[in-house]
Amino acid sequence: MGQKVHPVSYRLPVTFDWRGKWFAEKKEYINLLHEDLKVRDFVKAKLSQAAVPKIVIERAANRLRITVHTARPGIVIGRKGAEIDKLKEELHTMTGGKEIYVDIIEIKQPETDPQLISENVALQLERRISFRRAMKKAVQTALDMGAAGIKIRCAGRLGGGEIARTEWYRQGTVPLQTLRADIEYGFAEALCTYGKIGVKCWIYKGPKEKTEPRRVETPSAAPMNAEPAPAR
Template sequence: MDQIPLVKSFIEQGIKLMQINEYLRSELVRAGFAGVDVQKTPLGVRITLRTSRPGLVIGKGGKRIQEITDVLQERFDLEMPQIEVEEVKDPDLNAQIMAERLAYSLDRGRHYRRAGYYILRKIMESGGALGAELRISGKVTSQRSRTQVFRAGTMTKSGQTAQDGVDKGVAQCIQKSGVLGIVVKIQHIDTKMGDEVYLKKDLLLKAQAEAEAQIAKTKAEYALEQEETGLSEEDKQIIDEVDEEAISEISLVPEVEGENEEKGEE
């Protein structure tokens, strides 16, 4: 019997967190809202907002953030909420921010294909993405629902790499024809892949130096042998083919006497 209130409390906490997320997303559309973390502390509730433009969240003299704090305390019954604003260093590599930008572009009437390719090119040109995937589902161009996918680079679909190395963002865009669902996935360039091969550069440089030294040594020995012999390979082959006995039998004296006798007869 004690498990029923516990399960119900978890469900209520999940619903409240979803409602807080939806409220902040609607209020901070232009501020580049990237998500919210809610933590209970002894002094109250700590709310951490992740955004690409903290100045729009804080407002002039902290007026905007004070209004958000009052609404969270009254509407969602949070005890002494303390809001902290965290700036996202690289918004182009945050999937939630890019999903919100795509939804905002579609809400402004931009063509879905042009908006999708613009966001995809923005992600890949940032230099920190290994791959990206965008999905737009709903009544995009006609009364029939379909899904349009935009891909670039490499994207892991399963395994531990897909859970740890892929950032996912979800957004919605309400139009006259219906609601469009948007999903953006970004795989960062520093993701450790299971099939990658890493080379030990120090050992590789050492092996290359030894190979180059061996080649230089071989060239020096060959040049020294050529200087000592002074003969080419063709000359050596001709000398080897000549028989020493045939050389000893050759005599030029009889040939000279024969020539003198022929001259006397004339």
């Protein structure tokens, strides 16, 4: 049987970047990993009304830099920065007194963010809205906002049926096997009375521009084509 690779890990070196940027030895790695998961869950729950699709964590010594991508930065910051200061204090206590920095990045087009689309469709399913209606509306909105292609997939007891099934909609181009394609992925779960329904979304935004690797030249290094010094 065919196996499915995770869309994020498949594209990590090419179009995706790591959401945890730090290094640790074996003994400390698992503790920091669990701390990352705890921080992400806390921030996601705390900012549940702020439309947060992605949280990036960077570590250096005893410092944490948390970058929050949000469609509603005003809710995260609060009046005169009160909410973000409160968030820093709570994270400072949770991490055992580590120095916390929080950066906010605004998402310009939340209608084309696959994570926000998945969460929005899942929220509509929890409100007993028809899954076909929710999926079609999300597809049309993303295409109207400039997406080159979109695919949405719902799986579970759709409509309260006795047997779980899968249904999906796709419009435009979604080249899942092309690594240079700029494809983003999102996933959410709808907690319905008859069970969980999983929602997956893929958005294609066009080909990824190829970037040349940056070369770093050290002043002490001699050029490659330099002539050797004459023997004495």
